Amino acid sequence: DQQVKQNSPSLSVQEGRISILNCDYTNSMFDYFLWYKKYPAEGPTFLISISSIKDKNEDGRFTVFLNKSAKHLSLHIVPSQPGDSAVYFCAALRAAGNKLTFGGGTRVLVKP
């Protein structure tokens, strides 16, 4: 029962172009969503988050969009840089909850 899904296991993009990562969820009780970045042999690092009362949150080159009716969120990285090459995880949290539910991850490769 995978409540958070990232259907694209990998993504390759040219440096300077936009990276778009997608995430779908099934549990309508989730009300907070996060994106984490993970390099090999390291732990996940928090990137950006969004509350269900918003549909967009922006932080520098990173923007997260939330479509509650479609139970879909996306992460846009623009412009993409080689240092962005990593695995990106979408995660969700229930109201007043503490355990994160993660998607399977998308491996991003930014080509110089």
Added chain:
Amino acid sequence: NAGVMQNPRHLVRRRGQEARLRCSPMKGHSHVYWYRQLPEEGLKFMVYLQKENIIDESGMPKERFSAEFPKEGPSILRIQQVVRGDSAAYFCASSPSQGEAETQYFGPGTRLLVL
């Protein structure tokens, strides 16, 4: 300001042995979470602890796995009689209090290999 520390970083065990994974939370953090990542999968929640209390262990396998967070010292995830399917990366996260999840800071993980 040290982050979340986990040791060992790599652990090799033979089937039937015990594995002990340690997590020292960030200074001032009293909440610890353990997650497991199987190969090519996302992280899955295992257990949430405060000092001397298990708050939520809904993700822990029913047998062989246990966790503690004593008043003094690190949190310990213990796996008894390991099997090959226990091979995974185990991540610990800590937060200062029960609050927004972005306050969960992750450690570098312990990679367990069961031969």
